[in-house]
Every structure is written in structure tokens, then in C-alpha cells.
Amino acid sequence: MVAMEQTPAAPTCYRHPDRTTYLSCSDCGKPICADCSIDSPVGQKCPDCAKQRGKATVITGRQLRARSTSLPPVTMFLMASSVVVYILGALSPELNNTIFRNFALWPNDVQSGSWWLLVTTAFLHSGLFHILFNMWALYILGPGIERQAGSIPFAGLYLASALLGSVAYVAFNSGPAVGASGAVFGLFGAWLASAWRARTTAAGRAQLQSIGLILGINLLLPLAEPRIAWEAHVGGLIAGFLIAFAWQHFARDERKRSGVAFAVAALALVLGILI
Numbered sequence: 001m002v003a004m005e006q007t008p009a010a011p012t013c014y015r016h017p018d019r020t021t022y023l024s025c026s027d028c029g030k031p032i033c034a035d036c037s038i039d040s041p042v043g044q045k046c047p048d049c050a051k052q053r054g055k056a057t058v059i060t061g062r063q064l065r066a067r068s069t070s071l072p073p074v075t076m077f078l079m080a081s082s083v084v085v086y087i088l089g090a091l092s093p094e095l096n097n098t099i100f101r102n103f104a105l106w107p108n109d110v111q112s113g114s115w116w117l118l119v120t121t122a123f124l125h126s127g128l129f130h131i132l133f134n135m136w137a138l139y140i141l142g143p144g145i146e147r148q149a150g151s152i153p154f155a156g157l158y159l160a161s162a163l164l165g166s167v168a169y170v171a172f173n174s175g176p177a178v179g180a181s182g183a184v185f186g187l188f189g190a191w192l193a194s195a196w197r198a199r200t201t202a203a204g205r206a207q208l209q210s211i212g213l214i215l216g217i218n219l220l221l222p223l224a225e226p227r228i229a230w231e232a233h234v235g236g237l238i239a240g241f242l243i244a245f246a247w248q249h250f251a252r253d254e255r256k257r258s259g260v261a262f263a264v265a266a267l268a269l270v271l272g273i274l275i
Contacts, residue, residue, distance in 0.1 A: 014046070022202045025049055044198060074151045075142035078158065079135050082123050082180060086131050089124075099124065105177045107170040110272060118166035118272045119159070124178035134180045141187035149247065150254040156261025157243050161186020161236040163268035168235030170275055177229050182236035188215055189240025197248055239264055 013019045013033035021033045025046035038050040071079070089096030105121035106114070125131035146154035165182015192211050198204025219233065243261050251257045 024201050026198050026201065026204075044201065044203065071139075072143055072146040072151060072154075074155045074158070075138060075146050078142070078180075079138055082125065082131060082135060085123050086125050100176075100178070105166055105169060107174050107176075110166075110170050111275065113273075115269065115273050118163050118170075118269070121166060121178050122162040122180045122183050125180070126178055130179060134184050137184045137187065138180070141184070141191060145187060145190050149257050153247070153254060153257035153261050156258055156265055157186060157190060157240060158183050160243060160261055160265035160268055161189070161239040163265055163272060164239040165232035165234075165236035167268055167272045167275060168231040169229050170272065172231050173229070177232065179229070179232070181229065182232035185218075185233045185236035186240030186243075188218075189237040189242075190244035192237075193241045193244035193248065239268065 011021060011024075011031040013021050013036055014030045015036050016033050019033040021031050023032050023034070023037055023044060024030060025032055026044055027049040028046060030046050030048075032044070032046045036047060038045045038047060085099065089099055103117065103120035104124055105117050110117050125134065142154070142158075145157070149157070162180065162183035165185065169177055169182070188211060191207070192215070195204055195208035195211055199208050215237070219230065243264055246260045247257050251260045
């Protein structure tokens with residue numbers, strides 16, 4: 001005779017016992033199906049844990065899918081403004097040169113007091129591929145963060161990442177630079193923090209692997225293309241990760257998340273002024 005091992009039963013959603021699932025709440029660990037999963041800045045949650053967040057917005061998987069067809073306001077503004085600036089410059093080389101001279105990131109000008117260049121550079125791009133990549137990344141990464149964290153916290157995160165990315169670039173370079181890469185890498189950092197938090201779940205591990213691969217490729221690209229401002233990438237990544245990490249542990253409602261994001265932005269701006 002051969003003893004046969006019993007195959008453990010597949011987990012089922014605690015609210016829908018007829019649905020097999022391998023998702024689980026990042027707080028209590030209860031198995032949840034896609035319709036019960038609630039995305040938040042601190043991972044996937046069951047409806048019971050999500051309700052304990054007080055003023056935090058509860059968004060079910062079904063609601064999130066229904067809202068995914070339209071861009072949230074801050075993401076839409078950032079994309080539209082960058083595209084408009086690029087088109088205006090493409091239509092008029094003279095205007096493009098004027099925009100570049102006055103709003104690109106010139107380290108010497110920043111050190112002389114033109115601190116606003118730390119921000120305006122995030123709306124300028126050097127070519128079609130450059131803006132397409134950054135706007136594609138913003139389109140893919142931005143809406144999820146904005147819907148989960150709130151528009152104001154998202155705006156603060158984007159601003160802080162752009163600022164710290166610019167500060168990191170100015171600290172090591174003297175030539176001009178343009179692009180939203182620092183801010184975009186801040187979004188990568190925020191998703192990385194969320195994936196790291198949920199790394200014990202199948203979805204979290206998959207997300208962590210995907211983001212890790214994309215980040216690895218992008219951080220290695222400067223070896224093939226020296227013009228890529230890797231310092232801005234690293235600065236933005238650090239800002240986004242730290243802000244999202246703080247959201248997970250210290251800022252459970254939208255007002256606190258806004259405070260954290262804009263505090264980091266203010267700190268980055270001070271560093272830029274003092275550099």
C-alpha cells in the first residue's frame with residue numbers, strides 16, 4: 001500500500017466561498033477575490049480592513065475597472081501640458097529655443113537663484129521618443145496612484161520627485177537637461193514601495209518582479225546612452241519610494257498623505273536653493 005498525500009484545498013474568498021482565489025488582504029491576510037479586493041496606497045485590502053481607514057476612499061475592483069477608462073485630473077493635466085509645450089516647440093523652432101533657454105534645467109542658473117527651473121524642466125522634452133516614453137510611463141503609472149492616494153497627494157508626489165530628481169542632477173552636472181524622467185521615476189518608486197509591502201502575496205511578488213525588471217533596464221540605459229540623466233532617475237526614485245513608504249506607515253488619510261508629499265517637495269526645494 002502507498003499512502004496518498006491529500007492535496008490542500010485551494011483558498012476561496014471569505015465573502016464568496018464559491019470563488020477560488022490566491023489574492024489576500026495585505027493587513028489581515030484573509031483570501032479575497034478580484035471583486036472584493038480594494039486597491040489602496042498600502043496594498044490590496046479586504047472590505048473590512050478598508051473600512052477601518054476612516055476617511056480613506058474605498059474603491060472595489062469592479063469600481064476601479066469602471067473608472068479606468070478616463071484619466072484622473074492631475075495625470076491628465078500633466079500629460080496635456082507636456083504635450084502642448086512639445087507641440088508648440090515643434091511648430092516653431094524659434095519659440096522652442098526661447099523655451100529651452102528660459103525653462104530648461106541650467107545648473108549654473110539654479111545655483112544663481114533660478115530655483116523654478118527645478119520644476120519647469122519636467123514639462124520640456126528633447127525629442128519625440130523622449131516625450132513618448134515619459135508620457136507612456138505617466139499614463140501607465142499615474143492613474144492608479146492618483147485614484148488610490150488622491151489627486152492632491154499625487155500632485156505632491158510628482159512635484160517632490162521632479163524636484164529631487166532635478167536637485168540630484170544639478171549636484172553632479174553643469175550642462176542643461178530637460179525631461180520628466182525624475183518625476184516619472186518617482187512613480188516607479190511609489191509602485192516599488194507598494195509592491196514591496198505586498199511581496200508576501202502572489203500579486204505583490206509579480207508586481208515586484210515586473211517593476212524590478214523595468215527599473216533595472218532603465219537604470220542601466222545610461223551605460224549605452226551617456227546623455228541620459230541617471231542622477232535625476234535615482235533622485236526621483238528615492239523621493240517616490242520614501243513618500244509611498246511614509247503613506248503606508250504614517251499617513252492613512254488623504255490630508256496626511258498630502259502633508260507628507262509636499263513636505264518632501266519643500267525639503268527638495270530647500271536643497272535645490274542651497275546647493
